[in-house]
Amino acid sequence: MNWKKPLAWLALCSMLLLCFPAATQAAAGGKKVRLPDFPVLINGQTPDNSKLKYPFFVYKDITYLPLTWEYTRALAIALSFDQEKGLHIGMGGGRLSGGWIGWKKEAFRPDLSGSNPRNRAYTATMPDFPVTIGNSYIDNGSEPYPLLEWNDVTYLPLTWKYAHDALGLELVWDDAKGLNVIGGQQQVLGAIYYDDADYLYVYPELITEPDRGGLRVKKSLDETPIWMTNKETDELRKRIVELKRETAGEPASLETRDDGLYYQGLHLMTKEQITVSPGEAGMAYIRELKGMRFELPSGITLVSVEKITAYNIGRSLYEYRTFLILGKKVSEIIELQQPLDRIIANDDGSFWLVSNGMPTHGRIMTGTQRLALLDAKGNVRLANEVLSESEIVVPGVSTPGLKELLTEDGELLIYRSGISNDGSFSPQDTQGYYWLDTGFNISKADALDALAKEENSQDRPNLNRGGVYMGSDRKFYLLRMKNNTIFNYSDNKTGRWYDDELLATQ
Template identity: 85%
Template sequence: MNWKKPLAWLTLCSILLLCFPAATQAASGDKKVRLPDFPVLINGQALDNAKLKYPFFVYKDITYLPLTWEYTRALAISLSFDQDKGLQLGMGGGQLSGRFIGWKKEAFRPDLSGSNPRNRAYTATMPDFPVTISNNYIDNGSEPFPLLEWNDVTYLPLTWKYAHDMLGLELVWDETKGLNVIGGQQQVLGAIYYDDADYLYMYPELVTEPGRGGLKVKKSLEETPVWMTEEETGELRKRVEELERKNAGEPVSLETKDGGLYYLELRLLTKEQITVSPGEAGMAEIRGLKGTRFELPSGITLVSVEKTKAYNTGHSLYEYRTFLILRKEVSEIKELRQPLDRIIANDDGSFWLVSNGVDLIRGKLLAGSRRIALLDAKGNVRLANEALSESGIVVPGVSTPGLKDLLTDDGKLLIYRSGISNDGNFTPQDTQGYYWLDTGFNVSKADALFVLAKEESSPDRPSLNKSVYMGSDRKFYLLRTKNNTIFNYSDNKTGRWYDDELLATQ
């Protein structure tokens, strides 16, 4: 069948099933292709290339993917054909929806009605229609690895440029297992929030069956993740929250009197700071004033205040103030107008004050709010972000409930620098990565974590607070939030699971 012939009698289903037929005349002569002499997999599912109706081919040592309905849907490749624009490929085809109870993943079922003897000669041709991939026009005749046609189906060369960069596919080569082409995966594994001696515990990105809560993954990464019930997940979350409360200070009562906010007769905020102007937009009101106390061995007390301002639109604004109390004298630590997540004691009597940032909405952090300050025994505070000119500094392990000792034996703290300046303009600089920090604000690069830092700065990576988890065993677990993969960086082990292993299929 020719695309130039009338198509009125074809239904949409028939068009998709047939994909796009070959052109009437090869534009640049025939191309000799061969069957691969290695296994080929789609999303971990091994294919019998000898029986495929449309087998994989190799041309100039590059594997070619047949763009049929089954393959494009399984790999989430969008495909369309226009008489004038020709073939158009892009990301996002296939069955990608599914964030609701009762949804089932569509199983990949290749057509095995073919017969492809290895000793047979196979010839492909060049298409004569335009090709566009992710809005990029492809000069197919000039490409070293052009798209080809065989038995009325167009074949895509699985080069890194086409497969990875333009179509978002992952290509994994194994000497034994062969070539694994991965795409169209539902992300099921979410952030790691807790670990014990045996398991990593993770939030799910989606739940499609009732009664399921989180997931637990064996630290060996050799077993399929296990779904936990909502009850099991709830009990675990209670334990985690208790550990987090111990790390994040002790709740204390604050008193409002004489128009101000007081802690043990010491005024923290004035009347103006805890009231709202009657004319303020949104009919705002102060909905809550909560206090948290940190008692330090040096005799210093820190009190953190969370003020909630609610609006009639249903939104709330949170403001944070931290106060230092020494010999009944109160002073505000203005460098940390945000929640304190952990206080780390140093041998010299000083303390690191660590904040993971201000969460604006749904995990989106306020730029420049990931901060570390050093508090000395006399109550003096110095902000590491200013000393290092770094807008964002993260302390790996601060959010790990079971990790108590965050310092090395020689008293250094591991930090991750954002590589964005603290000059108010958020200028990119060549500092992104992991470093060792001492109390004199001297830094040295953590060379052993260079590869981890490089992957973290990759455009494929999500933000650090969602992807890297430093376990209670002090090992680094990297969640690759594409294709359900966990990488134990410390032991160089990888666990990969396909969504049909974690979800019900149809």
């Protein structure tokens, strides 16, 4: 087949004009297209289709997007053209990293120099060059919704296969507003870390203007998030520290002796366990040994020891041990070698010991999200072993100010990862929310199935980034990991904000 060259834009490829003038003759047989009878939005903006130089079209009830410079930049679609391989369409163009002060978001400015009357007949043609979308060659002639050309511009059908699966776009339909095509968004909203009666407080994923420390979002989700100053953020953090002290332990005074580490004269760790071998790589040394104690009504004392080993490469290793003290007897709870986040008292005198994981390099270490039951006699059972679950999370444990985590029936809400705890870490059909009692009886929290399914979806690049937050009002707020969206699962409300609402534009 004789593939003919597109013209002038190829010589100006650094400008990526993306209009693909077809100096070639179109394949025989035009396709009748029409203007949509509904609005089409690009990242929340509604260009006037009657004035667009390259309007949106509808063919066989599918909306078609013109692949011009303005649209591909706005939606982060990358285009390239090769004389032999033809047109390649992929993800990536337009989403620029904005991690420095002074960076501004590129505004979307469509070309409104056209005139597109509704009574006009519109005919598109088939492109006569090969097309690849993502890693897939498109047999355009056999596709039910082929790529088309109009006025020398290539048009992409916004099918789910192309738009969502291949290009990562979000397609949102609203009966009143029409079709909203969303892509190329800078993720500004990060994890939710605190809430009060009126607001959610959110870490920023990026800051591009000075004196910005975080954002607060109205719980109604009907107002644009507000940037907080560094001073406001620091004051809030102090308040959070005070709230966490109410559920945390007390500092424990540790004593280092020649033969190891002691607490109130009781031997906790050997000398070898609190020192570093002279031959250790990286010129390692013990930077700190820090203890926290938890006094339980049953007469049991728990002491958690944090050991920080520093290396000359600028990194530190954090290790944790938890000790149970009953009278003068000391035993290590070997099942909990990670931070102890919360102790929850049960009516039968037992306690849930919760560790929602040990963070490292922005992730949670595998196998460190653990839950154990401590009875009044000092016996410990690890829920991860009983339920054969690698990761068990207790929602609300990290919520400052949320003290009561049990239901009136004494049940605890847990989230199971659906990964086995047998060492093989194989998937199993248990992922989701459950109610758990002290007899390790479980029942599925069916009302939260949809939330669990979304947590585990492919649209969430990292589940361990704190996407789901149980507020002090015991409502679930889900941070969707792209396109700056927060979903109040409990009230079925969604708040969505575009990056140009949260960032300065140019």
